[in-house]
Amino acid sequence: MTKFKVNHIVLMLLLATLVFAGCKKAWDDHTEIDIPRLDQTLFEQISAEPTLSTFSTYLVKTGYDKLLGSSKTFTVWAPNNNALKNIDASLINDNEALKRFVGNHISNQSYFTDAPKPSLVIRMMNGKNTIFTKTTFEQSAIVNADVYVKNGVLHIVDAAATPKPNAWEFLQSATAASSQKDFIKGLDYMDLDTSKGVLLYKDPVTQKGVYQEGTTFKVSRNKYFQRIANISSEDSLITYIILNNAAFDAEKIKLAQYNKQVDPLKADTLTKWSVVKDLVVNKVYNINELPDSMTTVTGVKIHLDKSAIVETRLLSNGIAYVVNHIGYKLMENKIPTVVVQGEMPDSLRLPSTVTARIKQDPNGVRFTDFQTGSITSSPSPLYYYRYKTNVSSVKYEVYWRAINDVLATPVSMKIDFNTTKSFGSLIPLATVGYYNVPSILGLGNTSQAYKDAYKEVYLGTYTADNYGDLYLFLASALGASATIPTALTLDYIKLKPVN
Template identity: 25%
Template sequence: MKYKCLKRFALLVSVIAALIVTSCTEEWNKHYSEDFSGTKSNLNLYELIKSKENLNSFTKLLEVSGYDSLLAEDQSFTVFAPDNNALKNIDLNDKVLATEIVMNYTARYAYSTSGIENSIIPMLNKKLLPFERNASNFKFNQIEIGESDLAAQNGILHIIKGYEPYNYNIWEYIYHTEGFDSLRTYVSSLSVEELDVNASYKNGVFVDSIFKTENKLLTDLALINAEDSIYTALLPNNEAWTEILNRVKSYYIMSDADGGVAKQNEVSKWAIIRNLFFRGKIDLPVSEKVLTSTGRVKFYNPDALFQDVEAYELSNGIVYTAGQLHIEDTASWAKPIIIEAENASMGRMLSNFSPQTLSSLGTGFDVSGKYYLGLNDASLNSLAKLHVTFPVPNVLSTKYNIYCIFVPRIILDENDERPYKVKFSLNYYDAEGKKQTGYIDADKNVQSAASAQATFITDPTKIDKFLITENFEFPHSNVVFDYETTAEFVQQIRFSVKVENDTKKTTAEQRSYSRDLLIDCIILEPVL
């Protein structure tokens, strides 16, 4: 791995936050005013800087950027001004660069060297830069201070002997670095402008239409534009983005009713970006056994994720750039889908069953999540059919093996070794978008005729991972992203598994089979 360090950033966020709050108080300014023992000039900061021959270059930057007028105002500032030698290779007439430099070396409030040990200073551009004492002198952003504590009427000037280029945060890196156009274009597309209701109304009266811009990456995944938050980002270059997008898109083929190709691109890109950001700074090799992205994707082989990367330390974390993303399909998008049977929030439907949630704790049985669904016969006559239907969201356009996990009766009564006598059917939409019912036959294939439906007997001696059918292929993905309520979520689910207890309501039949059911979960395992 190549490692390119742009700037050291290794301070705890909690310390940073505390120092920022402290620096913004009047007591902080008063502290420096009382402790400062130097002679105060009659000049304001701009005039003081302009009077120094060794700061001619920085003076030019102030004038080109327009910050000369700000430093002449009756406010309190601290300027860490690089001397002429430090700026000898800088284009002093570049207004964008001049503004960038001035904001990066200027802070509000007065910061003298009095009492400084290891402090963090918030600059005008919101960067958090170190102001430190070492054995013999002081440093700002790792640069030695040549002349310190030059007091002006409106602040303090420190002259430093070097220049460190502006250090991007992760958000800025994405927007300004060549080779990441594909990622940048997608991130930009996530920005939306909407009415700021709070700003548009005052005391309940409409004042003006004030709009704000929000970006889904920042609000839902990571505040990578904030200087007081630390993240690790894995960023694919254009080639890597194209390669993984083409791979992922095959799982998100959408029907025309669900948005077609446009929706396919949208959900595919979001599926990728959910994997790319992590809280905190991750050094290589990775010390954690499991990494969880801010998109809640767990990686159980973290070092494999960061193969062949280049590292860049930025102002709010670290970026690893990649020419290829080593994300396994089954680690992120094409993961098994598990529907816990006891969870009714997905729209589970019952017919002639009375449900209860049961615990497996202390039983010795390995039940998913330690809870399972008990379904008791609540039928009133022998003709009533007993069945339960489990809606399954977020299927992809790929093949799955589909299972129902049955819990044996012996978990409740060690003498009850009756199996379950069951039938299965699937409700789904075909390639033309038509709703279909598929019946599972004796060979565990899906048939359109109900007469082909077979009856199966479960194993009453163990947790039975019962294969319903294998290699069942969905022509379209049914990934549900757009909803605000659970009801809206459930309405968008287009696939379900129906389990029917085929045990007759006769004494003879019930001696051999149970009319009740105990179900742990429904599992769809992708076949890749």
């Protein structure tokens, strides 16, 4: 190899080494971790930033400086000095309020701006929820993002995030909706919390537990929170409808006729309950996303006109709309259709074995019904199934579906009603008494008669005078011998409300 070629190769190797070293330095410059900053805690980083001096003072005053100086991981959305210059003096001088305010800017864990897709709901140190996007925190803009330090992430924002109320807190402050607030507040009661109680024994008379002294304690509960939704909870996001006083009164007038009671005070309470129970939706609908109907936690579909909304409020657990009107279909929606399943009797009076059967109709739909075999003795009164349900004070059309694959002859039955458990003083249907259910034994399962036997049958009407418990008695008729009842069979009874 010539000397020239050797020198050329050496020169090329030197150039390659220099290029590689330059590229490596450029890559190192690109990926180098800011070592001094990673030695600092969040509080040290905030304290060192001149534009965050006011927020730093608040951290010290509320004790959050110690938390942000610990080894745990946090994210802080720190408002700059300009964002805090108009903070109310009453907030600054109220230690608890200031702590809630400062805690509304701090969360556990590290959240960078690439995490929201497109937004995140984050639980803050004060227990409230806030919304974080790639460029915003609540209503503020992020002016300096993703400052990574030893124990978390710092974002600097241009506006303060005042803690939002939850639905219950907002309702209590909404003077235009005092009727709704007062009724729900009136459902508070004191209860004994036995979750950590040491049970000594059960009272032989009342069957209530007797606990070791000091292991149970009184707690305040609310029936609305327990039966409908806990609108004070920060653990789920909701759309909450608040009726202003005029709308509340209008709903009371509309619904009073369906909640009649002998006691007028009970009737008033039932009516108010009917007004407020269908106002919670387990999803957040912003005003520009309102659908034609929303399904409440009670299964009722409601309609909200934008023109009916008098106030919109973002909440820590969703969104609230104060409205002067709410829409829904009254019958079968607000006043529901009642379906009583045959296999779920409250009581029965029968001489033979009762069987719950899983079957399949001609369309392939599975269902369960309830039936006896042939009855061989004559009781007094007749044999029956008794069912318990709850009805509104309204007229109902009554239907049933009953499949007679028990006897080769028709099964003759009727439905009577009573507001007590007694078989006496029964109220019959308004139009028909006993109904003969034809036998399907021997029919081909493709015949029209076989298919018709699986259709529900209209039986007549029943009007409930009062809201409350109703007992339905499915009673057997006497058979051909005029002394022995026929069998009993039932898939379901349906009570459909009508105007």
